[in-house]
Amino acid sequence: MAPCQSLSQWQKQAQHKLSLVSPTADIEARLCLCHVLKVTNTYLYSHAQRLLTDTELAALNQLVSARLTGQPLAYLFGYWHFYDLKLQVNPSTLIPRADTELLVEQALSLPLPEQARVLDLGTGTGAIALALAVNRPLWQLTAVDYIAGAVALAEQNRQQLNIPNVAVVQSNWFDAINGQRFDLIVSNPPYIDPSDSHLSALRFEPITALTASQHGLADLRHIIEQAPAHLTTGGWLYLEHGYDQAEAVRGLLTAAGFNQVQSQRDYGNNWRITGGCLAL
Ligand SMILES: C[S@@+](CC[C@H](N)C(=O)[O-])C[C@H]1O[C@@H](n2cnc3c(N)ncnc32)[C@H](O)[C@@H]1O
Structure with missing residues (x-):
């Protein structure tokens, strides 16, 4: 996934990718953000334009890559x-x-x-x-x-x-x-x-x-x-x-x-x- 800047931009791209393996890709993209940023779903709405750091981007993209192999999010999160x-x-x-x-x-x-x-x-x-x-x-x-x-x-x-x-x-x-x-x-x-x-x-x-x-x-x-x-x-x-x-x-x-x-x-x-x- 190409680097992107804001939460909402990343979410949109991740949702598109995750739709290959999940019928609930929108929810899964949000769950990834909540997990990596350690925030609530509400935060994602109120901070949609917040910029992601390089570390956050790397962690998020790694999660999506693992999920695309079929591994359930629950096992990836623990x-x-x-x-x-x-x-x-x-x-x-x-x-x-x-x-x-x-x-x-x-x-x-x-x-x-x-x-x-x-x-x-x-x-x-x-x-x-x-x-x-x-x-x-x-x-x-x-x-x-x-x-x-x-x-x-x-x-x-x-x-x-x-x-x-x-x-x-x-x-x-x-x-x-x-x-x-x-x-x-x-x-x-x-x-x-x-x-x-x-x-x-x-x-x-x-x-x-x-x-x-x-x-x-x-x-x-x-x-x-x-x-x-x-x-x-x-x-x-x-x-x-x-x-x-x-x-x-x-x-x-x-x-x-x-x-x-x-x-x-x-x-x-x-x-x-x-x-x-x-x-x-
Ligand atoms: C479908 S899972 C349900 C797990 C949990 N109760 C739930 O609802 O998420 C079935 C569980 O039964 C356990 N199990 C399978 N055979 C068993 C047996 N002979 N005696 C006791 N537990 C068994 C499995 O290890 C597994 O944890």
């Missing part, structure tokens, strides 16, 4: 925002997605005890568990992942955000949970079919966070079948899943004895989460 939390991210696990905030919203709206015990399976960065914990300080959360790097990352986020009511545990799904029961289990497990053509667009994120056998349903099925043994009577299970898996997940929940089974659409109007209550 952090991403989820439900008002700034979370550290790294290639050990998935970058938290805005659509997963729906699962947090739904969990917060459930009729649960004031001091609910909650399990987050496949916590990754800790996104879901930490968002719930911040919003319900009296809840006790357990956040598990079986990838050591993800466990370390979730614990790092927990400590940096100073969130006391989450315990991060390394576990293959329920294996290390040892007969404990929870009022709510939430999970955003791997659910992409290994032959899905969309996977190539996600090549920088680990396959351990993305794919599951049985057309993407193997982990969802395992969690649903095992959950009743780890839920209190009347406890809830809520799961994120693929846009075309809602019907299958509802069927699995019903077969496992859940009632009030229902699905909800995400911000893109796709069926994205399904859950139910363990029959009384």
Whole structure:
């Protein structure tokens, strides 16, 4: 990219380049500016004519070059925002997605005890568990992942955000949970079919966070079948899943004895989460 002088000039050029790899190039160009200049989005509007220094230009152009290779901005920045939390991210696990905030919203709206015990399976960065914990300080959360790097990352986020009511545990799904029961289990497990053509667009994120056998349903099925043994009577299970898996997940929940089974659409109007209550 040729050197340019003002924020708005750089933004325009970067947006043009980034449109080769991103449908939201305008937002990404702004995020790059905010990251490098350590300013807010509002600042970009009020200082559109502010001149960039050579150092800033070099850092910005380096970011765009890396992004053009396909690397997600979140990994280039080393952090991403989820439900008002700034979370550290790294290639050990998935970058938290805005659509997963729906699962947090739904969990917060459930009729649960004031001091609910909650399990987050496949916590990754800790996104879901930490968002719930911040919003319900009296809840006790357990956040598990079986990838050591993800466990370390979730614990790092927990400590940096100073969130006391989450315990991060390394576990293959329920294996290390040892007969404990929870009022709510939430999970955003791997659910992409290994032959899905969309996977190539996600090549920088680990396959351990993305794919599951049985057309993407193997982990969802395992969690649903095992959950009743780890839920209190009347406890809830809520799961994120693929846009075309809602019907299958509802069927699995019903077969496992859940009632009030229902699905909800995400911000893109796709069926994205399904859950139910363990029959009384
Ligand atoms: C789709 S990512 C979700 C991460 C995070 N919960 C989020 O919503 O951003 C799935 C996570 O499940 C973890 N995982 C995969 N298989 C697992 C297993 N057998 N036991 C526990 N966690 C597992 C992966 O390491 C990954 O962090």
